[in-house]
Amino acid sequence: MNIKINEKVFWIGKVDNRKVPFHRLILEKGTTYNSYLLMTDKPTVIDTVDIAFGKEYVDNLKELINPEDIEYIVINHVEPDHAGALPALAARAKKAKIVATGLGSQLLKDMFKLHHREFIVVKDGDTLDIGGKTLKFFETPYLHTEETMITYSIEDKALFPCDIFSTHIAAEELFNDLAKGEYLEDFKVYYQLIMSPHRPYVRAMLEKLKGLEIDMIAPSHGYILRQAPGSFIELYDEMSKTSDNTRQKSVTIVFSTMTGNTTKIAQRLAKGLEETGVKTSVFNLKNADVTEVAEVIRESDGVLVGSSTKYADMVGKVEELLKALQGSGDTKKPAAAFGSYGWSGEAIIHIEDYLAKAGYRVINQNYLVGAIGVDEQLFPLRVKFDREEGLNTAEKAGKVFGELMN
Ligand code: FEO
Secondary structure: OOEEEEOOEEEOOEEEOOOOEEOOEEOOOOEEEOOEEEOOOOOEEEOOOOHHHHHHHHHHHOOOOOHHHOOEEEOOOOOHHHHOOHHHHHHHOOOOEEEEOHHHHHHHHHHHOOOOOOEEEOOOOOEEEOOOOEEEEEEOOOOOOOOOEEEEEOOOOEEEOOOOOOOOOOOOOOEHHHOOOOOHHHHHHHHHHHHHHHHHHHHHHHHHHOOOOOOEEOOOOOOEEOOOHHHHHHHHHHHHOOOOOOOOOEEEEEEEOOOOHHHHHHHHHHHHHHHOOOEEEEEEHHHEOHHHHHHHHHHOOEEEEEEOOEOOEOOOOHHHHHHHHOOOOOOOOEEEEEEEEOOOOOHHHHHHHHHHHOOOEEOOHHHHHHHHOOOOOOOOEEEEOOOHHHHHHHHHHHHHHHHHHO
């Protein structure tokens, strides 16, 4: 499947519907590996697809172009979901020069034994004439690995940022203006898990984009953002803001749920927190890996951990996460437990124990009464099923937690 994006730009990627562990995530909604062909006088490919689809990718590409005519292969990021099909492509595109950062070039040579191939090493601000279009490159280290860069097509006003501005979703419809469902939350979750641990580098990247005219963001996973591309840059700007004493405080809410009731509590906690101006990230552990979430928690100023109760215990990956937080040396940050229950609700007790052992300042009723005189039962927060009065308490509890942060 090849899709025309504009007169001379084609999507030549792969939609992958598998639910597989990937980048410390579970791709519940699959993903795409977006690769692009710029059909100029010096035909250029930008990024390839996952290593599993190399042959299919090259066979498909042959419907558009004789691979021997390809002059440049730009590799923004060397991980195998984007550079994996490079050996298959390079074997057919015999004269193509490979364009990457210095470190990227070195890694590609070593990974794929491409020492005999001609590389063009590009640095921040370099340009490349591809015969009718000009590409400009911006180094974006640690977004999310050290060698990464963004490619910008000046004439198309199109940004090819690889993993940056991506979404893990197997979007057959490809363009965000054609999206069949809500995807903004997935876009944000992707940011939180892949990009936010490298927040200072996100800020540096956004600085580099200032002044560029951008009509389309064509990342390497999920939707091509041709509707309101600027709003996604603004979202990154918003999500990556922080620092110093006046910086916005951040809280991570993380949970596992059996029936969805604990999700509702998490949402109401988030609502209360946001009312106090605290930046809030919410993770359902079903869709994320504990290692990455633990990293996000370490970057946060506080954490709320939730679980429904089954057989008097926590559910899902909550215990695994709490174990991952042990010994992080990240002491005295505020933390609290929450969860829905039917009969008993012991999960919150176990969560509090783990949080205390990890060195967190556990916010519970004893703390609230002793420290700020709040005598209403707020934390640990137990809500029977998803009863409205309990959810209202959750919102209030979020607000109190948020006020403790500021
Ligand atoms: Fe970092 Fe999509 O690979």
